[in-house]
Amino acid sequence: MSTQEESLKKFQQRIDADEKIEPRDWMPENYRKTLIRQISQHAHSEVIGMQPEGNWVLRAPSLRAKKILLAKIQDEGGHGLYLYSAAETFGVSRAEMIQQLQEGKAKYSSIFNYPTLTWADMGAIGWLVDGAAIVNQTMLAKCSYGPYARAMLRICKEEGFHQRQGYEIMGKMMNGTPAQREMAQDAMNRFWWPSLMMFGPPDTESAHSAESMNWKIKVESNDKLRQRFIDRTVEQAHHIGLTVPDKDLKFNKETMHWEFGPINWDEFWTVVKGNGPCNHQRMNHHIHYHNEGAWVREAASAYERKISAN
Ligand code: BYC
Secondary structure, three states, X not given: OOHHHHHHHHHHHHHHOOOXXXXXXXXXXXXXXXXXXXXXXXXXXXXXXXXXXXXXXXXXXXXXXXXXXXXXXXXXHHHHHHHHHHHHOOOOOHHHHHHHXXXXXXXXXXXXXXXXXXXXXXXXXXHHHHHHHHHHHHHHOOOOXXXXXXXXXXXXXXXXXXXXXXXXXXXXXXXXXXXXXHHHHHHHHHHHHHXXXXXXXXXXXXXXXXXXXXXXXXXXXXXXXXXXXXXXXXXXXXXXXXXXXXXXXXXXXXXOEEEOOOOOHHHHHHHHHHHOOOHHHHHHHHHHHHHHOHHXXXXXXXXXXXXXXX
């Protein structure tokens, strides 16, 4: 057996024994590459994900609502920071990762390419988008790579608040006037299917799943997590009087799961390839404010040089 094969075998034994892999440990090149891709894309999603909500800060219906929304958006920025730091443990710099995003070489979650048209969308994002993110990230907290798994623990706790604040907005609107109920249902109709797409393509078409599951980067499949999210969320929707916009939705008493209709995967790939409703807007906004903030990064670096020279 060659040294490479020997190392690979030992690595797999560590994975199978549920040991955490740490930055200085030996790892296959593809394990490293997959994690840089996934963690950096995850970080970009958090940061780009601040934009749809940022759209409503100045129009929040009360001071309470504004304070909560601001705190939530700030949390997303923090999640981006933990995740960029986790990816940096592989020796890749934040500047490189951001360059890849801005050049279209790195992705971010498809969900953030949809517009936020009404205040109810803040409810739908918190409840559905953060709700889907929790299901995915609770799984990622068991990831074999230590720094990523640990970042997930705190992120999941914060997402728990986000999900509840979104559900509170939806619940309040469903208890409000007919116009408010209609607004909440409209947000549900627009965000339901894109939220299901957050879990990625079906298992049969997921390019990375087999290898990522073998290395416990992902410990549960895209379809399994999607089903878990649906099972949880349908009950919550019904509880506050919302209709799930899926005529094929039905509860299977034998499997104890909600069966759902076909997902529009053409729409998903259109959005992922950069042609969703807001892809250009999101990227232009990111580039504009990244460039505008260059002086802050330069000042911070100058200060760091000054301190380390003394
Ligand atoms: N959107 O082989 P697959 C938040 C890509 S933010 C775009 O299944 P994998 C929040 C995939 O990258 C948290 N692209 O991939 C923030 C791959 O293309 P590449 C968001 C997607 O990686 C603010 C190709 O499709 N959560 O909560 O094994 C406000 C084939 O897919 C998507 C994360 O970022 C998608 N939805 O599994 C509110 C989760 N799905 O890279 C809330 C972290 C797939 O080969 N990521 N693609 O060009 C993951 O867990 C995994 O990457 C996925 C996909 C489950 C998403």
